[in-house]
Each structure stands twice: as structure tokens, then as C-alpha cells.
Amino acid sequence: MPRQQLRTPSTSIDLSQHFRMVDALPQQVTSQTLFQNDAGLQIEVGSGKGLFLLNASGEQPDQNFLGIEIAHKYAKHAATKLKNAGRTNAIMASGDALPIFEKQIPDASLAAVHVYFPDPWWKKKHKKRRVLNEPFLRSASRTLAPGGRFYFWTDVLDYFESTLELMAMVVPELGPPLPDVVSEAEHDLDYRTHFERRSRKNEIPVYRVHFDKPA
Numbered sequence: 001m002p003r004q005q006l007r008t009p010s011t012s013i014d015l016s017q018h019f020r021m022v023d024a025l026p027q028q029v030t031s032q033t034l035f036q037n038d039a040g041l042q043i044e045v046g047s048g049k050g051l052f053l054l055n056a057s058g059e060q061p062d063q064n065f066l067g068i069e070i071a072h073k074y075a076k077h078a079a080t081k082l083k084n085a086g087r088t089n090a091i092m093a094s095g096d097a098l099p100i101f102e103k104q105i106p107d108a109s110l111a112a113v114h115v116y117f118p119d120p121w122w123k124k125k126h127k128k129r130r131v132l133n134e135p136f137l138r139s140a141s142r143t144l145a146p147g148g149r150f151y152f153w154t155d156v157l158d159y160f161e162s163t164l165e166l167m168a169m170v171v172p173e174l175g176p177p178l179p180d181v182v183s184e185a186e187h188d189l190d191y192r193t194h195f196e197r198r199s200r201k202n203e204i205p206v207y208r209v210h211f212d213k214p215a
């Protein structure tokens with residue numbers, strides 16, 4: 001299914017508290033350097049239009065959230081939603097999440113890592129472009145604090161199964177996948193992400209798991 005076109009974001013809105021280019025992120029990405037406090041930091045890779053970030057930062061005001069989205073227009077769109085909702089605990093960054101995970105996040109520092117509906121890259125020769133690759137999974141495991149959680153949801157069975165196999169091989173310390181269960185949506189934005197809403201509305205099965213790093 002093709003993605004909906006987004007309107008060009010307004011340039012007049014002040015996004016200075018809610019938007020950064022990845023190049024402008026601090027050398028060490030932590031709650032202190034981003035939010036000047038010690039609340040738990042959760043990072044979402046590939047935030048799309050930002051529904052997860054908007055909902056989660058409202059539901060968990062005692063946590064901080066960073067979304068990293070490589071598509072600039074989407075990153076700006078998500079940041080605008082955070083700004084309009086008055087969030088002070090969530091920021092969007094525009095750019096590639098993978099080098100940030102590799103180099104800029106200290107060991108054992110994250111409360112959670114979220115990856116929802118990553119691009120499947122169907123063709124065999126393109127599969128190496130998948131975000132859930134070996135180096136990223138190692139970085140995610142390294143950067144999670146003890147007791148931290150890694151979420152992975154997708155509607156692509158092949159991606160789901162191959163990622164679970166890969167994780168068992170390269171990050172066995174995260175333990176077994178644990179199912180995430182959802183309840184009936186109560187309103188039109190009562191979904192984890194926009195892609196989750198689209199799949200559920202079209203009755204496409206969604207595979208949802210998380211992994212808990214031992215405390």
C-alpha cells in the first residue's frame with residue numbers, strides 16, 4: 001500500500017524544542033543532554049507520522065522520548081504534532097537512526113527501544129537495507145538498561161520470523177520474545193502507530209513482541 005503524501009510543513013512554526021537534525025544531536029544522546037533531567041529515555045526508530053511518540057509521551061509524562069525518522073518531511077510532521085500538543089518530554093530527529101545507535105548512545109542507558117513496522121525491503125538483494133540488522137540489534141541490546149525493553153511489531157511475517165531467528169543468534173541476552181496483546185481501539189487514534197491502524201483496519205495480521213533485558 002503506498003504511503004499518503006504529506007503537505008509541506010509550515011516554516012513559520014517554531015520547532016526549536018521539538019525538532020533536530022541528527023547531526024545536531026549531542027555527542028552523547030541521553031536524557032540529560034536532550035531534556036536536562038534523569039527520566040528514562042525511550043527511542044523509537046522510524047517514527048513515520050509520529051503517532052506512537054505523541055501518544056506515549058502523553059501517557060508517560062515521567063519518561064522522555066526521542067523519535068528518529070529518516071524521511072525529513074515525516075520527521076517535521078511528527079515534531080509539529082508534538083509541538084502542538086505541548087509535549088516537553090519528546091523530540092523528533094531527522095536522519096538515519098543507525099549511526100546514532102552505533103556511536104552516540106551510552107551503554108545500558110535506555111529504558112526502551114521501539115521499532116514499529118520497519119520497511120520490509122522485500123527483494124532478496126535489498127534485504128540488507130533492513131533496519132533490524134545485526135549491528136543495530138547489537139547496539140540496541142548494548143544501549144538498553146537492565147530491565148529495559150525492546151519492542152518490535154510488524155505485519156510482514158517473513159521479517160518477523162527472520163528477525164526473531166537473528167535475535168536469538170546475536171542478542172540471546174534479551175531472552176525470548178514475549179507477546180504484546182492489544183485491545184479494541186476506542187477511537188481513531190487509539191493504535192500504536194499509523195501503520196498499525198492501517199493493518200488492523202484492513203484486517204491484516206500484526207505480529208507484536210517485546211523483549212525484556214534482564215534486570
Ligand SMILES: C[S@@+](CC[C@H](N)C(=O)[O-])C[C@H]1O[C@@H](n2cnc3c(N)ncnc32)[C@H](O)[C@@H]1O
Nearest residue numbers: 046047048069070071096097116117193194195
Ligand atoms: C513502514 S514505515 C512505519 C512508520 C511508523 N513506525 C508506523 O508504524 O506507522 C517505516 C519508517 O521507518 C523510516 N526509516 C527507515 N529507515 C530508517 C533509518 N535508518 N532511520 C530512521 N528511520 C528510518 C522510514 O522513513 C519510514 O518512515
